[in-house]
Amino acid sequence: MMSRRIHAMVLAGLLTGVSTIGAALPPPLPPLTESEVALKPAASRFTVDRAEHDFGTILDNEPKEVVFHFTNTGVEPLIIGEVKSTCGCTVPELVKKIYQPGEQGEVIVRYNPHGKRGNDARSVTLETNDSTQPSVKLNIKAHVKQLVVFEPTLLQFGQVDKGKGKTMEFYVAGRTEDFQVTLATTTMPDVFTVELGQTEVREIGIDKEQLRATRLIIKLREDAPVGMHTAELTMRTNDGRAPVERTQVLSQVLGDIQVTPPRISLGRIERGQSFTREFRVQSRSGQPFHISQIEARDTTADVSFEFMPEDAKNPTSWKVVMSGRAHPQERRILGQLLIRTDVRSEETIEVRYNGFINVGTEPGN
Structure with a gap:
C-alpha cells in the first residue's frame, strides 16, 4: 500500500514537471524606443559643432582655413583613427587621436584653391570608434575666381x-x-x-x-x-x-607621312611585364616610301622594333611592332620614337609613347 502511494506521488511530480516545461515562455522584452535610445549613453560619441563650411567667393591665390570643433559626449574615450581628404588641395590637421569623455577637440582644415575655378567642394573623413557614426565627413566648399x-x-x-x-x-x-x-x-x-x-x-x-x-x-x-x-x-x-x-x-x-595612332598608349603594365604594341606608318597621298630605322629615346624601358611594308610591291603603308620591358625601378614609361624615312622634309618622324606601371607588384617573367 505504501509502495503504491509513493509511485503515485512520483508520477504526480513527473506530470507536474512536464506541464511546467511545456508551459509558454514569458514574452520577449519590447525593443527600445527612439527616445530611450537617445537617453542611453554611447560608449564614445563624436559630436561636432557643424559638418560643413562655405568659404564663399575667393580668389585662387588665397589659401583658406577653417576649424571644426567637436566634443566626446560619450562615457568612454573617443579614438580617432585615419584622417583623410579627397584632394591634396585640402589638408586636415588633428592635434591628437584620443579624447576623454567630455573633452573637446578641433579639426583644422586648410584649403588651397590654386588651379581651381568655379564651384569647388571637398571633404575630410575621420574614422572613429563611435559606433553610431564610425565614419564622419566634414565638408567645405567655395566659389573660386582666378586672379588671372x-x-x-x-x-x-x-x-x-x-x-x-x-x-x-x-x-x-x-x-x-x-x-x-x-x-x-x-x-x-x-x-x-x-x-x-x-x-x-x-x-x-x-x-x-x-x-x-x-x-x-x-x-x-x-x-x-x-x-x-x-x-x-x-x-x-x-x-x-x-x-x-x-x-x-x-x-x-x-605631313604626308601619318602615324596611327599619333601617340602610343601602353596603358597599365604589371611591374616587370613585357609589352607589345602595333601601329601603322602611312602615306596620306598614297605615295610609296621606305623606313630605314626606328630608334627610341627612353630611359624608362628597353624597347625594340620590327617594321615591314604591308605591300612589298607598293610600300605606302608600314606595320610596326614595338616590344619592350620597363625597368624594374620605374613607375612610368615615357619615351619618344624617331622614325627615319626617305621622304623629303620628313626624314624624321617623332612619336611619343607612355604607360603606367602598377606599383606593389613583383617583377614577372
Whole structure:
C-alpha cells in the first residue's frame, strides 16, 4: 500500500514537471524606443559643432582655413583613427587621436584653391570608434575666381597640314585697374610665335566678368616641322601678385607621312611585364616610301622594333611592332620614337609613347 502511494506521488511530480516545461515562455522584452535610445549613453560619441563650411567667393591665390570643433559626449574615450581628404588641395590637421569623455577637440582644415575655378567642394573623413557614426565627413566648399583669367583656357591648335600655319587669339585678364601683360615668349619659337596686342576691358571667364585683358596673337609657323608640338607660353604681368603666368600651347603638324595612332598608349603594365604594341606608318597621298630605322629615346624601358611594308610591291603603308620591358625601378614609361624615312622634309618622324606601371607588384617573367 505504501509502495503504491509513493509511485503515485512520483508520477504526480513527473506530470507536474512536464506541464511546467511545456508551459509558454514569458514574452520577449519590447525593443527600445527612439527616445530611450537617445537617453542611453554611447560608449564614445563624436559630436561636432557643424559638418560643413562655405568659404564663399575667393580668389585662387588665397589659401583658406577653417576649424571644426567637436566634443566626446560619450562615457568612454573617443579614438580617432585615419584622417583623410579627397584632394591634396585640402589638408586636415588633428592635434591628437584620443579624447576623454567630455573633452573637446578641433579639426583644422586648410584649403588651397590654386588651379581651381568655379564651384569647388571637398571633404575630410575621420574614422572613429563611435559606433553610431564610425565614419564622419566634414565638408567645405567655395566659389573660386582666378586672379588671372585665360580665354580660351587651353591653346590647342589641333591638327594642321604642313605648310598651312594657323593663328589664334588668346586673352589674359587681371583684376587691377591698370593690368596688362608686358612680355610673352614661347619655349619653341621655331614652331610658335607670340605678339602682344591691345589691352582693354572685356567680358571674360566663366563668370562673364568685365576685366582688363591683353590680347595675344599666337601663330603656328608655316614652316613648323611635322609632328606633335607642345610648348610653354610664359607671360609677365604688372600685377605683383601674379608676376609670371604660364600655360601650354599644343599642335600636331601633319605631313604626308601619318602615324596611327599619333601617340602610343601602353596603358597599365604589371611591374616587370613585357609589352607589345602595333601601329601603322602611312602615306596620306598614297605615295610609296621606305623606313630605314626606328630608334627610341627612353630611359624608362628597353624597347625594340620590327617594321615591314604591308605591300612589298607598293610600300605606302608600314606595320610596326614595338616590344619592350620597363625597368624594374620605374613607375612610368615615357619615351619618344624617331622614325627615319626617305621622304623629303620628313626624314624624321617623332612619336611619343607612355604607360603606367602598377606599383606593389613583383617583377614577372
